[in-house]
Every structure is written in C-alpha cells, then in structure tokens.
Ligand SMILES: [Ca+2]
C-alpha cells in the first residue's frame with residue numbers, strides 16, 4: 001500500500017528563519033492596501049470602508065513537512081463597531097486576494113484552508129457576536145462549512161499586538177493555532193488529499209478586509225520556520241510517485257524553441273520516460289497544461305501555451321499513448337506560480353504541467 005511513499009529527505013530541505021528572521025519585502029507579493037510599515041511589519045487594511053489587502057510568500061511550502069509561524073497581529077482599536085478580520089491562508093496558487101468585507105480577503109479562494117480571526121458578527125454566516133477564531137476551507141466563510149470552530153476569543157480589537165502562532169505537524173495531520181500563548185483551536189485532517197487533491201505544494205498568505213465597518217489591520221513577523229519544497233528535476237521515482245498520486249508536476253528539462261511550439265530535442269529523453277511510464281498505467285489519463293509568463297499580448301500567450309501543450313500531447317501520441325488518454329490545454333498567462341518581475345520568475349511561469357488522473361468507468 002505504501003509503494004508511493006518515499007523518504008522525506010528526497011522532497012524537502014530545511015528552510016528556517018528561526019534564529020535570524022530576515023524576511024525581505026521581496027519575499028512577498030502584496031496587493032490591495034497592503035503596505036510595508038516597518039521592518040517585518042505590514043499594514044493589511046486602512047481604517048477605512050471597504051479596504052482590503054493581502055500578502056503572499058512567494059516560495060511554496062510543502063505540507064508534507066512541519067511548519068511553524070509566529071507573528072504579531074493588530075486588529076485595530078474599535079471593538080463595538082470594528083470589522084472585519086484577518087485570515088491566514090494556504091492555497092495552491094499564489095493568489096492576490098478574495099472578497100473584501102465579510103470575506104476578509106479569503107472568500108472565493110478555492111481550494112484553500114483559512115484560519116480566520118473574525119471580529120464582526122455576520123448573522124447570516126452564523127458568526128457569534130464575540131471575536132472568534134475558526135478554520136475555514138475552500139474560500140467558504142459560512143460556519144456551517146467550518147473545519148473547526150468558531151471558538152470564542154477575548155476582545156482583540158484593543159489597539160494592541162496579539163501574538164499568533166500557527167503550528168502544522170504533518171505526521172499527525174494537525175494544525176494548532178495559539179493566540180497570546182493559549183491554544184484556541186486545532187484541526188486534524190488529511191488536507192493534502194481532502195482539500196488539495198493530493199498536491200502538497202501550497203503557498204501561504206495573510207489577507208484582511210473591512211466593509212461598512214472598519215479597523216486598521218496589521219501584522220509583524222516574529223518567526224517563520226518551515227521546510228521548503230524543492231523541485232525534483234528528472235522524471236525520478238519520486239516524481240513518478242507524485243504523478244500516480246494525482247499531483248501536478250512540471251519537467252524543468254522540457255524546453256521549446258524560442259517563441260515557438262517546437263520541442264527542443266534535448267527534452268525528448270525525459271518525455272520518452274514519461275511515455276514509458278504512462279504505458280505502465282494504461283487505465284489513467286494525463287492532463288497537459290501550458291502556461292506562459294506575462295510578456296507579450298494575452299492572445300499570443302494563450303495561443304502559444306495551447307500550441308505547446310498540444311505539441312507535447314502529439315509527441316506522447318507518437319510514442320504510442322492513445323489520443324483519448326491525453327487532455328492538452330493552454331491557459332496563457334493565467335495562474336502564474338510566482339510574480340513575473342524577474343527573469344528567473346518568468347522562467348518558472350513558462351511551463352507545462354502534467355497531472356495524471358484515473359479513468360472513471
Ligand atoms: Ca464576520
């Protein structure tokens with residue numbers, strides 16, 4: 001049963017800021033009203049109506065490895081009429097922001113896990129009247145669909161910093177949230193499979209929003225300690241295992257002629273191994289998705305991403321994989337895995353993703 005498991009050291013290296021926290025603003029993608037305010041500190045919303053902001057760490061994390069983060073959170077100074085709150089989000093794509101107001105920048109992000117600290121009672125969402133913490137999923141903020149909570153917190157809209165600590169233990173599949181030193185909520189769930197469909201690589205971010213009522217929301221990082229997902233270059237045993245378990249993989253050696261959909265001959269070796277592998281699992285289908293960076297026009301990017309995905313499909317067909325097992329599609333510049341700001345980032349965004357799925361009879 002465990003043939004798809006492989007030792008941890010193959011997938012992860014420790015990436016720890018614990019001793020010497022040096023997060024640079026370049027490590028984050030910010031949007032909306034988010035502003036750097038001091039070293040390691042960010043404002044997420046203004047104390048204005050309909051303010052919202054997000055901050056995403058640019059590097060993905062691997063949920064198969066342990067994770068711990070600690071930060072100071074400011075939820076503003078208005079208690080009676082303060083709103084709406086902050087959400088810590090895990091999501092497979094680097095996303096900017098969901099809906100503001102009661103959505104707190106989280107609503108609509110799917111698939112996802114979100115830890116909300118909510119300071120405004122929205123009765124139609126079954127919010128309690130007090131400040132509360134809950135674990136949400138898939139961008140849904142209604143408490144009927146919680147993973148945990150809502151649990152009562154003391155009033156946090158007191159103009160003070162509150163220390164939030166989030167700990168993920170993959171072996172126990174357990175995430176615990178501590179606020180000012182006290183454990184207020186946890187969940188135990190196989191989120192890699194139940195939420196993220198087998199894909200353990202996710203991004204993390206923090207979002208916040210105000211609506212008709214307001215507060216200034218801000219955070220300061222204290223400690224970030226996690227294992228970083230490392231790309232695996234060849235179509236190795238471990239990469240094959242990821243494919244079998246339904247995860248999305250990319251083959252960094254898969255390259256095309258500049259500006260064309262012609263596959264470079266240097267990429268054939270790895271594609272041949274992929275074709276051999278697909279022959280071993282004749283009851284599966286494979287999805288081949290093409291993506292580009294944001295250089296050039298959207299329509300040209302759409303066209304080339306589609307042409308490249310189809311070129312890969314054609315190559316696999318030429319190696320004996322039946323056409324009906326391959327679904328090739330281009331998404332243009334949508335769904336970048338990282339920002340398009342640097343050459344290295346753009347290279348990551350220009351990619352073909354593969355995902356194997358079982359044929360349902
Ligand atoms: Ca609320």
Ligand SMILES: [Ca+2]
Nearest residue numbers: 079131155157
């Ligand atoms: Ca309150």
